[in-house]
Amino acid sequence: MKRQQLLALAAVPLFLASLAFPFWTARMKAPTYPEKALAMELYAYKYDGDLEEWNRVGRAVGVRVPPPVPDVFFPLFTAAVVGMGALALAGALRERWLGVAAVCPWLVLGVLMAWGQYSLYLFGHSLDPERPLRYLEPFTPPIVGVLTLGKIQTYHFPYVGSLLFVAAAALVVASAWQAGRLRLAWPRTRREAPVSAD
Amino acid sequence: MKGLLSSKTVAALLLGLLAGTLVFGIALRPFIRGGTAAASPYQRPYPMPHQYWAKTDEFYVFASGGQQGGVYVYGIPSMKALSEVPIFNEDMAWGWTAEDPEIRQMLTNPWTGELITRGDTHHPSLSKTDGKYDGRWLFINDKMQARVGRVDLDTFRTGQVLWIPNTTGGVHGFNVGPDTRLAVQNFEHEQYPEEAIRKHLGLEIDPIQGPYVAGVAGIKIAENGTMSNAWQVWGPWQFDMARIGWGKSAGWLMTTAYNTERATDAVGMFKREQDYLFFWNLASIQKALAEKKYVTTQQAPDVPVIAWKDVEVYVTPVPLNPHGLDVSPTGKYLLTSGKATTLVVAVDFEKVTQAVQEKKFIGEEYGVRILDPNAVRAATMDLGMGPTHIEFDDKGYAYVGFFVDSDIKKVPLGEPYTKLHQKEPWKVSDVLPAHFSVGHLLVPGGDTAQPYGKYLISMNKLTKDTFLPHGPLETENHELFNIEENPALLVDQMPLGPETHYSQAIPVSLVSSKAKHAYTEAKALAAEKPRVEYDYARKEVRVTMSVVRSFFTPNPLTVPQGWKVKIRLVSGETAMDITHGFALDGYNVSVSLDPGEVREVEFVADKAGVHWYYCIWFCSELHMEMRGRMIIVPQGEWAPAKETRLAL
Numbered sequence: 030m031k032r033q034q035l036l037a038l039a040a041v042p043l044f045l046a047s048l049a050f051p052f053w054t055a056r057m058k059a060p061t062y063p064e065k066a067l068a069m070e071l072y073a074y075k076y077d078g079d080l081e082e083w084n085r086v087g088r089a090v091g092v093r094v095p096p097p098v099p100d101v102f103f104p105l106f107t108a109a110v111v112g113m114g115a116l117a118l119a120g121a122l123r124e125r126w127l128g129v130a131a132v133c134p135w136l137v138l139g140v141l142m143a144w145g146q147y148s149l150y151l152f153g154h155s156l157d158p159e160r161p162l163r164y165l166e167p168f169t170p171p172i173v174g175v176l177t178l179g180k181i182q183t184y185h186f187p188y189v190g191s192l193l194f195v196a197a198a199a200l201v202v203a204s205a206w207q208a209g210r211l212r213l214a215w216p217r218t219r220r221e222a223p224v225s226a227d
Numbered sequence: 228m229k230g231l232l233s234s235k236t237v238a239a240l241l242l243g244l245l246a247g248t249l250v251f252g253i254a255l256r257p258f259i260r261g262g263t264a265a266a267s268p269y270q271r272p273y274p275m276p277h278q279y280w281a282k283t284d285e286f287y288v289f290a291s292g293g294q295q296g297g298v299y300v301y302g303i304p305s306m307k308a309l310s311e312v313p314i315f316n317e318d319m320a321w322g323w324t325a326e327d328p329e330i331r332q333m334l335t336n337p338w339t340g341e342l343i344t345r346g347d348t349h350h351p352s353l354s355k356t357d358g359k360y361d362g363r364w365l366f367i368n369d370k371m372q373a374r375v376g377r378v379d380l381d382t383f384r385t386g387q388v389l390w391i392p393n394t395t396g397g398v399h400g401f402n403v404g405p406d407t408r409l410a411v412q413n414f415e416h417e418q419y420p421e422e423a424i425r426k427h428l429g430l431e432i433d434p435i436q437g438p439y440v441a442g443v444a445g446i447k448i449a450e451n452g453t454m455s456n457a458w459q460v461w462g463p464w465q466f467d468m469a470r471i472g473w474g475k476s477a478g479w480l481m482t483t484a485y486n487t488e489r490a491t492d493a494v495g496m497f498k499r500e501q502d503y504l505f506f507w508n509l510a511s512i513q514k515a516l517a518e519k520k521y522v523t524t525q526q527a528p529d530v531p532v533i534a535w536k537d538v539e540v541y542v543t544p545v546p547l548n549p550h551g552l553d554v555s556p557t558g559k560y561l562l563t564s565g566k567a568t569t570l571v572v573a574v575d576f577e578k579v580t581q582a583v584q585e586k587k588f589i590g591e592e593y594g595v596r597i598l599d600p601n602a603v604r605a606a607t608m609d610l611g612m613g614p615t616h617i618e619f620d621d622k623g624y625a626y627v628g629f630f631v632d633s634d635i636k637k638v639p640l641g642e643p644y645t646k647l648h649q650k651e652p653w654k655v656s657d658v659l660p661a662h663f664s665v666g667h668l669l670v671p672g673g674d675t676a677q678p679y680g681k682y683l684i685s686m687n688k689l690t691k692d693t694f695l696p697h698g699p700l701e702t703e704n705h706e707l708f709n710i711e712e713n714p715a716l717l718v719d720q721m722p723l724g725p726e727t728h729y730s731q732a733i734p735v736s737l738v739s740s741k742a743k744h745a746y747t748e749a750k751a752l753a754a755e756k757p758r759v760e761y762d763y764a765r766k767e768v769r770v771t772m773s774v775v776r777s778f779f780t781p782n783p784l785t786v787p788q789g790w791k792v793k794i795r796l797v798s799g800e801t802a803m804d805i806t807h808g809f810a811l812d813g814y815n816v817s818v819s820l821d822p823g824e825v826r827e828v829e830f831v832a833d834k835a836g837v838h839w840y841y842c843i844w845f846c847s848e849l850h851m852e853m854r855g856r857m858i859i860v861p862q863g864e865w866a867p868a869k870e871t872r873l874a875l
Contacts, residue, residue: 063277064744064803082802085776089848161849 036204037121037130043197044114044134048073048107050189053145053172059086059181066184069094071145073106073190090178091160096152102144109137110194117201124208131205134198138191146172149185280305286671286732288684289351289365289378290705293726296346297323297385298367298378303671303682303732306707306721314376314385315346315369322808322819323385326828333388336372338526347371349728350401354452358405358473358558358676362737364452368401368412375401375412377452381741382821389454391444392527394418398444400469400482400552405676407448409457409509413466413482414441417489420461420524427522428461428534438489441465442532443482445512456527458516460507462535463489463593467550471509473676474558476576480507481561485548487592497567502549503542503597504563504572506579511539536594541583543598546570546607551616551627555640556676560605562625564614571614571627573641573653575605606653610636615666616729618673620710621680623647624656626673628665628685635659635668635685635708637715659708659715663689670710671732679734683708683715686727694722703727744803745822755797757781759871767791768832774807774820775799776847779840781873782855787865788835792857796826808843811857817843835861 030038051070058066067086068078076095083094113134120130146169153168170176176183205211284302287309292299296316300309313323315334325331325342335342346369354363364386365378373391378384391398397416404410417439419425425432428440442461446454466482482505486496515521515538521531546565553562561574579598587602613631620626623644627636637657639650650656666688671679690704703726707719757780760769767790773780774796786792796809800822809828810817816830841854860869 062802081799085802085847088776 031207033124033127033204033207034121036200036207037117037127040117040197040200040204041114041121043193043200044110044117047190047193047197048110050193051077052141052188052190052194054078054186054188055170056184057083057086057181058184062086070188071095073110074103086181088157089161090165091157091162092152093157094152096148097155098144098148106141109141113137113194113197117197117204120201120204124210127201127205127208128210131198131202131211134194134201138194138198142172280307284735286679286682286734287738288669288730288732289353289367290686290723290727290730291348291351291367292724293349293728294345294347295724295726296348296369297321298348298351298365299723299727300383301705301721301723302735303684303707304709304718306705306719308721308723310383312378312383312385314348314367314378314388315343315372315374317344319817322806322817322821322826324816324818326816326830327818327826328829329827331829333385337390338392343372345371346374348376349399351729351731352401352403352410353731353733354403354407354448355405355675356407360672360675360677360731360733360737361407362733362741363407365731366401366403366410366448366454368398370396370398370415372396373398373412373414375410375446375454377454379452380738381743382746383742386452387454389446389456391446391456392530393420393424393459393524393532394444399467402469402471403448404471405473405477409471410446410448410454411469411471411480411482412444412446413469414443415465415467417441417465417486417491421526423522423524424461424532427532428463430463437491438463439491442535443469443480443507456530458512458521459530459532460512460535460538461532462540462595464503466505468552468563470552470554470561470674472554472558472576474556476554476558476561478509479576480509481505481552481554482507483545483549483552483563485550485566497548499547501544501547502565504545504549504552504561504574506541506543506598508539514538540595541579541598542592542595543574543579543603544600545572545574551614553617553619553625553674555619555625555644556621556678557643558676559643560625560640562617562627564617564627566613566615566630569609569612569614571608571610571617571638572600573605573608573625574603575641578603578605605641608638608653610638610655616668618668618670618683619678620670620673620683621678624710626659626668626670626683626710628661628668630664630666630688633661633663633665633687635661635665635683637710657714659683659685659717661685661687661706662693662704662720663687663691667727667729669730669732671734674731679732681709681711682718682732683710684730684732686730688726690722693720700725705730745801746798746824748823748825757873759784759873761867761870765791767793770794772796772809773799774809774842776805776807777842777849777853779809779842779853779855781871783858783871784855785858785860785869785871786832788832788859788862790832792828792830792832794828796820796828798822798824805846806844807846807853809840810843811840812838814838819844832857832859835859 053071055069056066067083070078116130120127149170284305286303288301290299297313313321348367349370351367353360368375373394373396375389377387379386399415400413419434445458447457464484467485468483470481472479487502488498490496515533520537521533545563546568548567549563550566551564564571582598582602587599588596589599590597611629611632615628617627623640625638636655639648639652641652667686669684685706687704690701702722705721709716709718757773758771768786798820807820838857839854
């Protein structure tokens with residue numbers, strides 16, 4: 030088996046394993062919760078974490094977790110991750126699939142981040158009009174970064190699932206690179222161009 | 228495979244790993260390390276780190292509350308009061324009220340049906356395994372009503388109250404055995420018991436003139452901590468302190484009696500020159516049970532009552548009106564003090580068994596053989612006025628408290644402890660001044676096979692001018708000594724509410740790891756929705772009410788006047804320390820609801836009008852708003868159309 034095939038094959042279990050872990054998490058630290066940071070976690074198929082507790086804190090601010098997503102979000106998300114695994118497998122078996130398999134995960138990641146950021150925008154801009162702290166203006170939590178509301182701080186960052194997904198995507202890129210499917214823009218390609226006939 | 232690990236691939240992986248570590252490491256660090264949030268403009272300097280006291284305290288102290296009816300809990304060496312656990316008295320502050328049928332049942336006399344909300348806790352006794360504290364339960368007795376309570380150390384809440392039959396109350400010494408299978412409860416106040424007992428004892432008892440009789444109750448403790456009345460041994464005398472032996476004294480129960488005179492007033496109770504220390508062979512009690520040498524009473528047909536003459540028991544004279552009775556860590560020495568004297572006696576249990584074998588008796592009373600004191604004593608010490616209780620440390624010393632002298636004497640024990648302290652035994656080696664009038668003492672683990680030493684708490688009966696004046700009734704004073712120092716160092720003093728008798732201290736690690744932050748009952752009931760059910764036949768409203776920041780559901784709740792209201796309160800909280808309450812304006816109804824807990828209240832809605840129910844614990848920024856209406860509709864105005872209906 031060629032090196033490129035091994036690399037692409039190795040990506041398949043990583044893609045699938047990413048399903049078992051949260052792709053993204055938010056951790057809230059508030060003075061009244063010294064014992065733990067409240068967690069909200071996004072898996073490819075569900076939200077999880079201390080959502081009820083989060084909402085009890087969030088009631089004053091007028092937010093409700095988790096951030097809203099349409100019903101198709103989770104089926105699409107799961108299908109995309111499985112699909113990336115399938116593409117990697119296809120790339121390992123048929124070299125011509127490697128180019129697509131190398132590019133698609135990054136597109137998926139980009140779409141997810143954009144979608145996620147939009148959800149967070151909606152989350153911070155659909156405050157309960159009956160909220161006790163009505164002086165608070167609508168806000169947009171960053172998908173990666175820290176949001177501070179008074180003494181409450183919320184950390185948002187990609188998590189283990191994303192790490193596995195990116196690692197898998199990188200393996201497929203390496204595989205495609207080995208196979209010469211991604212060399213078009215690389216200077217060495219030019220150096221390897223046929224020399225003149227004389 | 229060799230080709231796979233080219234230098235480029237390895238470099239790419241390392242780079243990726245580095246990038247991942249940086250990104251995730253920086254982002255995750257505050258949570259992995261439990262660090263603080265980034266600097267905020269609200270941050271202020273703080274005199275000590277958060278959790279300073281939580282991390283530096285070494286022992287929990289469980290102090291009996293006396294007429295407070297429960298126990299106080301504090302930490303040492305911080306001397307910071309942590310909690311009170313109500314047991315025998317109702318206490319709205321800690322949510323221990325008889326509106327809850329479970330609590331009402333614990334506080335109701337099973338024979339008279341009377342609700343009793345007065346108690347007087349005396350002797351806490353922690354559960355043990357192999358003679359050492361194990362951190363499962365705290366047992367404690369109620370002198371006034373002859374009850375024993377069990378506090379569960381995962382919740383710091385009372386789990387059971389056992390009522391002891393055949394007595395009107397007035398119990399005293401209480402002790403849990405080395406393996407938490409047996410506890411004993413002495414009857415201090417003499418009784419005029421049911422005829423069955425009087426006949427079985429065969430003693431002349433006049434209900435007015437006396438002399439009366441008393442005994443000791445054996446309490447069986449099951450694996451899950453459930454207590455039950457196992458047996459009682461009765462005889463001519465009352466008993467004060469009790470200790471179940473271990474090690475050298477295993478298999479024996481020791482008790483003292485200060486009224487061997489069988490008198491009925493104080494003067495009569497110290498007429499004699501000496502009183503008795505009793506040795507009861509526990510196997511002989513089991514033998515009497517097996518041979519059915521017992522009677523039962525109408526009140527307690529399932530509790531065997533044995534006569535003292537049917538078991539193996541010996542006495543030895545001890546200084547007048549003995550009080551303290553404590554067993555050294557190996558179970559070898561029993562130290563007892565004569566309250567009405569200056570004397571403390573050390574009895575060597577090995578000499579007791581030898582004296583029994585060699586029949587070194589100097590007479591008998593009521594058929595009980597009296598062991599020669601010279602044959603069983605290791606020492607008789609003249610130490611000071613009004614000796615009370617004794618505790619032991621891990622270095623071979625006994626500490627004896629003195630009520631009149633207001634101090635504590637430190638005394639080295641005899642063999643095998645001399646190799647630990649290398650001092651001449653039974654001679655005072657240090658005097659710790661106390662403020663004032665020492666009752667009980669505690670050294671962590673000082674009544675077990677494993678004393679931890681280091682600290683001593685003197686529970687002083689009088690405070691006098693130690694703290695700011697606060698009226699004619701001054702509070703009690705718990706004084707902390709560091710006994711690792713020589714001479715011992717007075718470290719701290721703490722005023723604490725009335726009125727501690729004995730206390731025990733247990734290492735934090737044996738309890739804190741088991742302490743729950745929330746109950747899980749409500750989680751199990753999560754599927755159960757709030758509901759209201761009107762029972763016209765029984766004139767009863769049954770409600771399941773969800774309680775969560777900052778709402779009671781249902782709200783409002785309509786009730787016909789005069790009906791019984793039964794509300795099952797279900798806390799939806801899971802976060803630590805978020806306790807709610809349910810207090811009803813104008814009614815004698817108030818309970819507390821810890822996170823995740825399910826509690827019930829029952830009462831008759833006899834007063835019409837709009838009565839608000841509200842949360843009594845400041846639970847969130849919207850605590851005041853956490854309230855609802857109970858609309859009690861006057862008789863004659865009620866119609867089913869007024870029923871509360873919940874949208875499901």
